[in-house]
Amino acid sequence: MTFEVPAAAYDAFMGRYSIPLAEEFAAFAVLPEGGRALDVGCGPGALTAVLVRRFGETEVAAVDPSASFAAAAAARFPWADVRHGHAEELPFDDHVFAATLAQLVVHFMTDAAAGVREMVRVTRPGGVVAACVWDFEGGRAPQSRFFAALREATGSADDESDRAGAGRGQLGAFLREAGCTDVVEGEVGIVQSFDGFDDWWQPYTLGVAPAGKQLAALDQEARERVREAAQRLFPTGPFTVGVTAWAVRGRA
């Protein structure tokens, strides 16, 4: 699916989770000491920032099919090799990266098996290939409570649970099928704080990702019903939300 939305809207909606998640995911991936690293589906650069700190800006490449996100990442990291492109046809030579990572991307690929095969192709033998996807199946994604409210208010919701990688063991299967060895499956998670319900709700009104698009497609009255249903799921005043993603790492 396309993410042709302003990077600022994405950061308000998902960056709030994906920026802190990137630290946890990079730790899970057990990054090598040197070489070059690739961020597949980089968005505005949540994980790219961690790779830049770890490998140095000139040693990092990033790719995303969204023109606005690729431009935002390129502006943020002018010395990195940021390209416009898809995982399924990565615009890089074979075996050039010591580590190739995709944070919250496999479930948006048109052909996830092909995308993961490409991640392995561009990674040097023995290099790290890693991916993570929110646990939509288990209802532990940032959007899971939104989807519950959407279903309660409208009778239906695409809760992303049927997407590639969103269920237990699926990411591991993709890496093994792509030829990875030493495949390790696990979870990564973060806890995010909110000032109150409006702080949590407002990003859903920006039309970002499947959640925001589903809300935007409703009329004003239905949107208000979703908002009320969501509000009932939270306490008044500040609160925290814990979210979890399936994670996998392996060797090319």
Ligand SMILES: C[S@@+](CC[C@H](N)C(=O)[O-])C[C@H]1O[C@@H](n2cnc3c(N)ncnc32)[C@H](O)[C@@H]1O
């Ligand atoms: C949820 S965002 C994750 C962005 C970033 N990795 C992060 O953690 O904030 C999903 C990203 O996947 C990108 N994407 C969608 N389809 C893709 C594909 N086929 N190949 C690579 N990236 C894709 C989108 O443009 C978007 O930037």
